[in-house]
Amino acid sequence: MCECPGMGDVLRVGNCSGFYGDRFAAMREMLEGGELDVLTGDYLAELTMLILGRDRRRDPNTGYARTFLAQLRDNLRLALDRGVRVVADAGGVNPAALVAAIRELAAGQGLRPRVALVRGDDLTGRAAALGLGSPLGAHAYLGAFGIADALTGGADVVVTGRVTDASLVVGPGIARFGWGRGDLDALAGATVAGHVLECGTQATGGNHPFFAELGDLTRPGFPVAELRPDGSCVVTKHPGTGGAVTVGTVTAQLVYEVGDARYPGPDVTTRLDTVRLRQDGPDRVAITGVRGEPPPPDVKVSLTALDGWRNAVTVVLTGLDIDAKAELFRRQFRAGLSAEPAELTFTLARVDAPDAPTQQQASALLTVAGRDADERQVGRAFSDAAVELALGSYPGLFATAPPGGASPAGVVTAGWVPQSVPEHEVVHDDGTVRRIAPPPVTSPLAPLTGEPAPGPGDPGPCRRLPLGTLAGARSGDKGRDATIGLWVRDDAAYPWLASLITPDTVRRLLPEAAGLPVTVTRLPHLRAVTVVVAGLLGPGRFDPQGKGVGEWLRSRHVDVPEALL
Template sequence: MREMLDGGDLDVLTGDYLAELTMLILGRDRLKDPAHGYARTYLRQLEECLGTALDRGVTLVSNAGGLAPARLADEIRALADRLGLTVAVAHVEGDDLIDRAGDLGLGSPLTANAYLGGFGIARCLDAGAQVVVTGRVTDASLVVGPAVARFGWGQGDLDALAGAVVAGHVVECGTQATGGNYSFFREIPDLRRPGFPIAEIEADGSSVVTKHPGSGGAVTIGTVTAQLMYEVSGPRYLGPDVTARLDTVTLTDDGPDRVRITGARGEAPPPTLKVSRNSVGGFRNETTFVLTGLDVEAKAALVRAQLTDALTPPPAEVEWTLARTDHADADTEEAASALLRVVVRDPNPDAVGRRFSGAAIELALASYPGFAVTAPPGHGSPYGVFEAGYVEQSVPEHTAVLPDGTRVAIPAPTVTTPGSDDADVPGSVENTGTDADTDTVMLPLGTLAAARSGDKGGDANVGVWVRTDDEWAWLRATLTVERIRELLPETAALTLERHEFPSLRAINVVVHGLLGAGVASGARFDPQAKGLGEWLRSRRVPIPRHLLRETTARTTATSGASA
């Protein structure tokens, strides 16, 4: 917050504090103390920065209210009083459906929050609020709301709303739009501390993504594409205010560290709102055995049999993973070692607590040679399960609570349309002939393609894109559903959706069920699928030599220009 306020001009500073896992953490906080349930880090930031924001006329909009936006608004007023500041604080509520979850068919979760749109935020700003806090709104709503307030858009201004959603999606994950987590990271200057992105939004919904002068990182068509492909599914990006057509978006270079976003088309939003539901799924524990040197497979089999025999009756779920990180004839002990991880889950904490921990450690003098663990197992801990639910748009009592305490009901959209993603099916991609080129060389996919991957509950997505039309013809012919299953064998038995974004030269793949019940419960090596795209980029595919020559020429030209 301090970097953004000191770094240059701003009208609105947004803050996105909520993720699926965050909602679970806040839900557990609220169980321990009903006064909690909001992001307390936001208050610590405001203690340092609120006065600066007021002095510079910067409006603050954040979803840090979590499960208790009214409480956070009160805390901000109290903080301002202690600091001797006068500030108009408003909040948005109505997303929390926990008291009605059973009646709405949402079960009995720990948290149940509908993703609201930006019109409640806009109403607060129209009333003069200088600080607005919300509960669970969509990440992009933090940008849509201020844009609605600035330009006076209504529910029918679908293209403009879609443009703001796209801008909000680009900046919502901070430095992921300025070079953070970027496949071609070696092209980014000064990535030690990348600056945060800024969206300059215009009255028609188009925007320019940039960053403060002198800050690190870079804003390029590539870095913006990377964030556009993050945690999406198909071309229709469904939201509470509008369905944004990502396949209509055009990116153009607007100067150093400036990328212009135009062409976003909007359709009416869906008739339902997504609901974030988090529940305590049970209790889990784990330990990792270190297997060094020879006979790794046999050592793993021995300790697995011993622990299985000791855990009778076994926990409800037991998962073993052997990571062959060992190297033959290694010159360090660490390089000579493999890791055997076991994760246990059970509704009963005793089944994964001391009984599991004791059984694992008591093998220390009676198991494979060189027995060691990375750390002793603990007592077990609860884990969460995320599930999406859906309710009609009119169900949440979307309310803007203005600085003077006035409560204003925000109407649901009057026009909606069901959403559809029209995913490709295996074999549906026309063969352009590019992949039939016999003059090819087997190289990693990432030689030409970038990727960005992530999680949505138990599903994972990976977006892959290239930079030229010739590369795009090759990519779409090469990266079929069948080829993806070959390159990522872990997906072989799972349902895949494949979507094309021609204007971005990108393909997005949704892998259903890869992450089980979500990040908080998963035992997968990469529980949020953040590395899935980089794994895919590392797999070898036949690449036409003429594309490699074009890439070499482009790299040489860029290096020469830089020099």
């Protein structure tokens, strides 16, 4: 086991970043606000890998999260003085360059931290040979044992490229408690803790559907997991910080961006249907009972690619004859193009109201979007086709912003390679390189959605109300698939929710999902169901990452038993 400090049999792991662009001051807030053993930062959303890949293409010395380096400039000495290890995936697509930058920064401050590099995720140079095509970037999701080896070797700062988000927490747990590959339940428990922490303040009330009940959310605190030797934990936050940690806030994060009840990772497949939550005091939620299974034989690979060029213009239509005005603009815009781009869409948002008391409330929005492999097809000529209509189209025409040039479009997809393919290595501070072997036991992944929910019996009198009257929701994306987690807050309402939410119901409530594959998974211990709508998302959609789909679903009206109100 490593010298990772801990409070007896408890390892305190905090988070200070849920995405590239999160609150800059969070690192100092976490270091000064309370006791910690390890501070993690997650900077790598799928689209971030595309952004960083484009950065490195322009400048080979970039490709990492520069805000992390700036945070260390202000806080490295503080972390070293307090004995807090820092573990972050901020290396992005160029973690070696970030390690070099950290050492240069530290030397300039007269510091000598031990910095370790976890590498091997970058499969870009081997992509074609591995059957992954010719992407801009191909990065495998590495597990936690490399991070653990770095900490066991005494690293003060561990920099990784693409690892699973949960690995940032699982790795310190392995190093502290000595878990091996066979300790599947402990690894699964730590994976759940990592999943709760990975998105920062989403675990402490951020983006919560019942936000009005959570007190002061002006500046929610970042979460902390008190991890124990068996993999169980208590999720909490530093004293005096904003937000709240409740069973509801933790449930919301647990059902965020997941598929069915088997949550696969490179080290363990976590059974989400075994997770149990319990309020353990103010701002303390205990997570227990988590079971693990052997990981799948393949690991996921994030594939980023440039997908031509895009442009969009949004114009405002006010008052009367909205549909006729939109049709006139469509016809004129098309006539003004010398050639149509490969993709051309018009989306009319009828957000106007009749007899409106303000101009904004009387207005609708029409967005024209184009994509093409040739930049010229959606460049200035595209914008000019809208500008030229300023004095010769429908009455009251104006745009929400000046039309501009084309911007590069990207797409993120997933691939899979055998666990043995990534050359998972740790480069310790003294230059020693250690290879991390793949798991010796794997198991093919089989979907687990749970038995069909029995009907709740005679519900008695019902009222037609928004689903969100009783149910919370959180949604997001997995590539082009929308993920939605729904839950209720008491046992009596769960049979109603579990029987209500079926693929057909989802398609009825979300007409955009009509004709798309829908998967529903039931998680009774969490009083939750998860929904995956395949192919709902993508560039050009109003909400391309599906962040608001859950709130849309909550706003839809269903029959709610009066006995539950």
